[in-house]
Amino acid sequence: MIRFKSIISRIVFLHVVAVVITSILMSLALSWLLSYATNNIHNKAMQEQAVSVGEHLRALPDGSLELKLPQDLLGLYSQAYGRYSYAVIDRQGKVLFSSLRDQSALFPADAESSDVEFLQQRRGDATVSGASIKKTVGGQTVWIQAGEDLANRDVLIDDIVADFYKNVGWITLPILLVLLIADIAIFRRALKPLREASEIARDIGPARTGLRLPTDEIPGEVRPLVSAVNQALDRLEEGFRIQRDFTADAAHELRTPLSILRTRLDILKDEKMGQALRQDVDGMAHIISQLLEIAELDAFVVDPSEKADLRSVAAEVAEFVAPLALAQGKDIALLGATEPVWVKGSPEMLNRAIRNLAENAINHTAPGTTVEFVVEDNGTVSVSDHGPGIAEEERNLIFQRFWRRDRRKPGSTGLGLSIVQRIAELHLAKITVENRCPTGARFSLRFMPLRP
Numbered sequence: 011m012i013r014f015k016s017i018i019s020r021i022v023f024l025h026v027v028a029v030v031i032t033s034i035l036m037s038l039a040l041s042w043l044l045s046y047a048t049n050n051i052h053n054k055a056m057q058e059q060a061v062s063v064g065e066h067l068r069a070l071p072d073g074s075l076e077l078k079l080p081q082d083l084l085g086l087y088s089q090a091y092g093r094y095s096y097a098v099i100d101r102q103g104k105v106l107f108s109s110l111r112d113q114s115a116l117f118p119a120d121a122e123s124s125d126v127e128f129l130q131q132r133r134g135d136a137t138v139s140g141a142s143i144k145k146t147v148g149g150q151t152v153w154i155q156a157g158e159d160l161a162n163r164d165v166l167i168d169d170i171v172a173d174f175y176k177n178v179g180w181i182t183l184p185i186l187l188v189l190l191i192a193d194i195a196i197f198r199r200a201l202k203p204l205r206e207a208s209e210i211a212r213d214i215g216p217a218r219t220g221l222r223l224p225t226d227e228i229p230g231e232v233r234p235l236v237s238a239v240n241q242a243l244d245r246l247e248e249g250f251r252i253q254r255d256f257t258a259d260a261a262h263e264l265r266t267p268l269s270i271l272r273t274r275l276d277i278l279k280d281e282k283m284g285q286a287l288r289q290d291v292d293g294m295a296h297i298i299s300q301l302l303e304i305a306e307l308d309a310f311v312v313d314p315s316e317k318a319d320l321r322s323v324a325a326e327v328a329e330f331v332a333p334l335a336l337a338q339g340k341d342i343a344l345l346g347a348t349e350p351v352w353v354k355g356s357p358e359m360l361n362r363a364i365r366n367l368a369e370n371a372i373n374h375t376a377p378g379t380t381v382e383f384v385v386e387d388n389g390t391v392s393v394s395d396h397g398p399g400i401a402e403e404e405r406n407l408i409f410q411r412f413w414r415r416d417r418r419k420p421g422s423t424g425l426g427l428s429i430v431q432r433i434a435e436l437h438l439a440k441i442t443v444e445n446r447c448p449t450g451a452r453f454s455l456r457f458m459p460l461r462p
């Protein structure tokens with residue numbers, strides 16, 4: 011059995027089979043009907059001829075019969091014409107009259123026959139087909155036979171019957187093909203809502219759990235599947251929400267013991283030990299605040315009407331991180347656009363994303379070098395440093411949660427870039443990572459620009 015992936019190809023295949031079978035059966039049936047009809051006409055005509063020959067039979071006073079055909083009938087049955095013939099025979103089978111040269115009967119005598127009979131008989135090369143009727147003339151029963159030589163039969167009718175098979179086939183085929191095309195068109199129309207639903211399904215992911223497939227236009231036959239998928243998505247979204255809430259709650263719960271820990275450290279006698287422990291506590295607080303941020307971002311939905319000036323956001327971040335850079339003997343520069351650059355999105359989220367990029371750049375750039383912020387009019391902001399850069403094989407890893415090159419580095423959580431990526435996703439922004447010459451990395455975020 012041939013297997014089809016697509017319903018349309020299955021329909022086309024079955025339809026073609028049906029088309030072939032139907033055109034064969036239809037032409038067979040129709041040509042049978044036609045030959046049945048022409049046979050009927052022929053039989054009727056032969057019966058009428060026999061009757062009209064019989065009308066000219068007369069009994070003579072001596073008891074014998076006489077046949078006097080008018081001129082037109084004589085012409086019809088003349089040997090020269092050769093197409094029609096007649097014969098009259100009596101009960102004993104004796105031929106009383108015949109249009110044939112040898113005065114023979116057309117069909118064998120049959121005293122048992124009914125009033126009208128249709129017969130066929132071979133005579134030499136020819137086949138004679140006709141009717142035999144029983145008639146009583148002057149108290150004497152005779153059989154009048156009238157026949158037609160099929161070889162001489164009207165060629166037109168024969169041709170029609172012979173061609174019928176072919177012609178009907180050719181007419182049926184295009185009609186059924188038009189039906190097939192109509193079927194395919196109907197089917198494609200019916201499937202259109204499914205294609206549209208598939209496009210929506212493509213966008214569903216951890217970042218967009220709220221989307222559902224539309225069911226209004228979906229054909230009834232597949233609607234149960236689509237509804238079931240929607241219900242499955244409801245359950246998944248609920249699962250996601252529970253997990254998100256758990257992360258947020260856990261991070262939140264950890265804050266209080268952490269601040270208690272910090273106050274206790276303040277009254278610790280050993281000043282050196284206190285300093286070291288305070289640094290650890292700060293590291294932990296950093297992780298917790300990033301976890302909270304992630305949980306918050308997972309539930310965050312960008313307000314489509316919100317807009318941000320990328321240039322002023324970048325300036326804010328630069329100002330915010332400047333003390334951190336200076337403390338490590340590094341510098342900050344803000345370059346590019348001099349006018350506001352409006353993009354779609356939440357200013358607070360853009361700030362977070364750029365700040366994470368800036369902190370990384372400051373941490374990795376070599377002492378004495380400058381971290382550059384560049385804002386472009388097309389909605390791009392980039393942060394460049396003079397650090398070691400990012401190896402080609404690490405470019406996907408760095409965005410994974412908790413991935414960091416050096417796990418022992420204090421304050422490194424591996425969450426920063428995953429936050430950046432999540433914010434970019436929410437804003438349909440594109441992140442690019444490149445290395446600079448001779449060394450350094452450049453992270454760019456390209457947002458959707460808003461035309462004033």
Ligand SMILES: Nc1ncnc2c1ncn2[C@@H]1O[C@H](COP(=O)(O)OP(=O)(O)O)[C@@H](O)[C@H]1O
Binds near residue numbers: 371399400413451
């Ligand atoms: N500007 C950069 N230059 C070199 N490596 C970087 C840079 N930014 C990030 N990385 C690498 O990517 C890892 C993940 O970064 P991130 O997610 O921000 O986590 P974290 O900064 O807490 O380590 C970092 O640990 C570092 O190894």
Ligand SMILES: [Mg+2]
Binds near residue numbers: 370424425426427
């Ligand atoms: Mg970081």
